[in-house]
Amino acid sequence: MEWCPAPLLPLLHASLIAAGAAEPMVLASAHAPWQVLGASVRGRSHAHRGDHRDDAMAVHADGDLLLLAVADGAGSSALSRIGAAVTAEMAVNRTAARYAADSANTAAASRLGTAMAHAVHDAALRLHELATAADVSPAAMRTTIILVAILGDLMLVSQVGDGAVLVQRRDGSVLRVGAQRETAWAGEVTCFVPDACAMTQAAALRQVDAAEVQLIALMTDGIDDPFHPLEQSGAALMSQWSSGTAEPIGTAKQPVIGPVLNDADALLQWMSFEQRGEVDDRTLLLAWRAAGAA
Amino acid sequence: MSLRRLPVYILADVSGSMRGTPVESVKAGIRQLHRDLLTDPQAVESAYLSVITFADVAIQVVPLTEVSSFIPPEMQADGQTNYGDALRVLLECFEMEVVRTTADQKGDWRPLVFILSDGAPTDTGWPEYAGLLRARRPANIIAVACGDHADLVALRETTDTVIQMRDMSPDAFRAFFKFVSASVKTTSAKVGSVGDGGAITLPPPPPGITIIP
Numbered sequence: 001m002e003w004c005p006a007p008l009l010p011l012l013h014a015s016l017i018a019a020g021a022a023e024p025m026v027l028a029s030a031h032a033p034w035q036v037l038g039a040s041v042r043g044r045s046h047a048h049r050g051d052h053r054d055d056a057m058a059v060h061a062d063g064d065l066l067l068l069a070v071a072d073g074a075g076s077s078a079l080s081r082i083g084a085a086v087t088a089e090m091a092v093n094r095t096a097a098r099y100a101a102d103s104a105n106t107a108a109a110s111r112l113g114t115a116m117a118h119a120v121h122d123a124a125l126r127l128h129e130l131a132t133a134a135d136v137s138p139a140a141m142r143t144t145i146i147l148v149a150i151l152g153d154l155m156l157v158s159q160v161g162d163g164a165v166l167v168q169r170r171d172g173s174v175l176r177v178g179a180q181r182e183t184a185w186a187g188e189v190t191c192f193v194p195d196a197c198a199m200t201q202a203a204a205l206r207q208v209d210a211a212e213v214q215l216i217a218l219m220t221d222g223i224d225d226p227f228h229p230l231e232q233s234g235a236a237l238m239s240q241w242s243s244g245t246a247e248p249i250g251t252a253k254q255p256v257i258g259p260v261l262n263d264a265d266a267l268l269q270w271m272s273f274e275q276r277g278e279v280d281d282r283t284l285l286l287a288w289r290a291a292g293a294a
Numbered sequence: 295m296s297l298r299r300l301p302v303y304i305l306a307d308v309s310g311s312m313r314g315t316p317v318e319s320v321k322a323g324i325r326q327l328h329r330d331l332l333t334d335p336q337a338v339e340s341a342y343l344s345v346i347t348f349a350d351v352a353i354q355v356v357p358l359t360e361v362s363s364f365i366p367p368e369m370q371a372d373g374q375t376n377y378g379d380a381l382r383v384l385l386e387c388f389e390m391e392v393v394r395t396t397a398d399q400k401g402d403w404r405p406l407v408f409i410l411s412d413g414a415p416t417d418t419g420w421p422e423y424a425g426l427l428r429a430r431r432p433a434n435i436i437a438v439a440c441g442d443h444a445d446l447v448a449l450r451e452t453t454d455t456v457i458q459m460r461d462m463s464p465d466a467f468r469a470f471f472k473f474v475s476a477s478v479k480t481t482s483a484k485v486g487s488v489g490d491g492g493a494i495t496l497p498p499p500p501p502g503i504t505i506i507p
Contacts, residue, residue, distance in 0.1 A: 045336055182396035185404040186298045228400040261430065277298045277340045 002083070003052050005136050008082065011047050014037055023053060026264045030290070031061040034150065036068065037260070038122040038285035039267045044278035045075075049210070054285035055220050055281040056084040056143075059212035060092035065099060065112075067092035070283045072163060072220040074192055076144040079134060083141030085129065087123040087193050091147045094119035109156065112149055113205045120145060131194075142192035146178065150287070155210035161189045163273045164224040166234045167208055168215040171177040174234040177206050215242065215261075215288040222282035223238040226252055226275045240270065241286060251275060261288055300340045301392050301405040302478055303433070305380050306369065307440070308347045311413050313371040316440070319464045320410065321473035322382035325366045330475040338362060339401070341478050344387065349373035358391040375413045377448060378420030381427060386405055388432045405433040406481055408474055409452065412462065414445035415506045424451040436477070436496070439506070440469065446506065457499060469500040 003021035004012060019025055024041040042053040054073035061067070069087040096271025098115035127141040134140075144161025157165050159178040167175045178203070183190065191197040215238060227233040227249060236249045244258040253274040260267040271282050306320050324345065331337040343364045345356040350373035357365065384407065395401030427435065430449070437449035437456045449456045459470055476497040499505060 045304070048335055167376055168466075183404075184396075186395060186400055186401050187403055225400065231397065231399055 001053070001249035002221050003081065005079070005082075005134055008130055011027055011130060011133055012082075012086070016085055016089055020056060020081060021052065023054070024268060025057070025058060026268070027059055027285070028264060029059055029061070030065050031288050033264065034066055034287050035290050036285070037262065037264060037267060038068075038070075038218075038283070040070075040272055040283040041265065041268065041271050041281065043279050043281040046281060048279075052081050053189035053281050054081045054084055054143075055222065056081070056086040056088040056283050057283050058092045059285070060096050062096040062100065064151055065096060066287065067095050067150045068150075068216070068218055068285050068287055070146050070163060070218045070220050070285050071193075072144045072161070072222070072281065072283070073191070074144075075280075076137075077142040077192075078140045079136060080140070080142055082130060083127050083143035083193065086126055086141075087120070087143050087145050089217065090123040090126060091116075091119050091145055094122045095147065095149060100123060107149060109154055112151055113158075113203070115154055116147055116156060116205065117199060120147065120160060120193060121199045124198050127194040127218075136192050141194060143209045143253065144189060144220070146220075147192050147202075148216065148218055148287075150210050150216075153211040155213060155216075155244075156206040157206040157208070158202045158204075158219040159206075160191060160193050160198045162224070163218070163220045164230055166217040166219070166230060166238065167213050168235075168238045169212045169214075170214045173236075174238050175208075176230050176234060177208055179204075187221075200264065213289075215286065217241070218283075218285040220281065221285040223271075223279070225280070226273070226278045245270065261286065295336070297329050297402055298340065298402060299358075299360075299393075300337075300403040300478065300481055301342050301344070301433075302496040303344045303346060303358075303383060303384060303405060303407045304385065304423075304465045304474075305346045305348065305407065305409040307349075307375060307377075307380075307411040308369050308371045309349045309375040309413060309416075310372050310374075311375075315464065315469075316412065316462050317369055317371040319462070319467035321366065321369055322464065323467045323474075326468060327365055327471045327475050327478075328361065328364050330457065330472070331361045331478060336480050337479050344391070345442065346380060346383055346387070348376055351376055352379040352383040354387055358387070374416040377411065377412065377415035378417040378419045378423050380409070381420060381423035381452065385423060385426060385432075386493075389421065392432070406478060407433045407435040409435065410438040410440055411438070411449065413443055415448050420448060421451060424448070425454055434481075455496070457503055458506055459503045461502050466502055470503060473497065473499055473503065488495055
């Protein structure tokens with residue numbers, strides 16, 4: 001099965017198709033004072049069936065603005081891999097474009113937040129168009145999205161669906177930012193992009209003082225679930241990414257590796273941890289202050 | 295960071311009307327289901343099976359057990375159809391065996407329940423328990439009306455998903471349990487992906503089994 005159905009080939013950029021179909025997908029970039037490294041890998045369930053990864057991620061930098069996104073296509077939706085890839089890319093690109101074009105004399109936080117929510121809405125509209133072109137229901141494109149924007153000392157988080165954002169402050173404390181689980185049952189998400197509820201959820205922004213932030217981790221539920229609750233395991237995860245996996249977390253079988261920051265191979269090894277019943281795609285996008293950065 | 299399970303409950307009517315070929319077919323079907331799930335890596339990791347039988351009373355004959363340790367039960371058909379007791383025992387099992395996600399622990403998948411019945415309830419208490427299942431929605435429940443005499447109203451009161459299996463031959467039961475197996479495999483493979491508030495997408499039913507709209 002091709003990653004992109006034939007009717008959508010003329011409508012999607014070749015680079016988006018190549019990134020979506022890549023196994024694994026790795027992103028690395030630097031936007032002073034931030035360094036960024038991310039990886040997205042196919043879960044055991046998809047690998048066993050020879051299916052594509054449904055997760056996606058994207059990074060965009062524009063001047064002082066850094067935008068990060070991870071998305072997790074709903075496994076019950078036939079073209080969710082398209083939905084995830086398109087939504088992640090549009091979330092960062094459209095936020096940057098909308099923010100740059102907004103000349104309103106209002107606070108940066110307000111303009112940036114508005115741009116983020118509208119970017120998710122833009123993505124939802126695009127998914128409706130693509131669904132029409134592919135002759136499927138828009139629900140076939142369903143995806144979650146986590147979008148993080150950093151502008152100077154301002155950090156905003158927008159989230160539709162599950163997954164998580166962890167923040168490590170300069171004092172070492174770790175904070176989970178963003179939406180909590182929606183139901184008492186595993187794996188249940190009540191609102192996706194491009195559902196009508198997505199715009200409302202995307203507009204419910206969380207704000208963090210970026211000046212105090214040392215390390216940010218965006219993750220899909222393939223990373224979040226095995227280490228639930230992140231309120232308890234978050235500090236250990238941050239320590240592993242910064243210092244290595246000498247101490248395994250909980251019942252996860254983890255390879256012994258060094259720090260993953262600045263090391264894509266190590267990050268991919270870290271993401272190969274095993275835990276019974278955890279077979280989902282895994283996407284982890286890390287952004288941290290470069291050594292010596294203010 | 296405990297294991298995340300997919301609990302699967304089979305509620306089998308073993309009242310007198312199921313005596314003979316039907317109950318033997320259900321037993322064979324459960325054995326076949328077990329063999330089938332053992333061949334699926336995700337199901338082996340995630341699915342846990344339980345069997346509850348009901349006649350004069352309901353009994354959980356197999357507690358929630360991982361697929362690799364599951365032993366298909368013996369069953370004998372006799373007595374009335376105490377459907378209310380079956381639903382009561384099911385609700386108790388949910389309370390005792392199923393783990394919900396909290397701030398401190400990882401929960402199970404929403405359970406999958408298959409109710410097989412060929413007759414009408416002989417008790418009067420079943421509407422209360424059917425109402426509780428409706429209100430709490432603690433599981434994705436698929437009710438199966440076996441033959442022509444199953445009480446569709448009682449099954450409808452319990453769940454929106456009712457399927458009809460008019461033929462009660464061994465082949466029909468075999469096809470039905472294949473459908474159960476496919477449903478379990480589909481659900482256990484869609485980790486993190488169930489939309490619409492937990493409603494699942496069932497695989498297409500085999501010939502002879504129809505979903506009642």
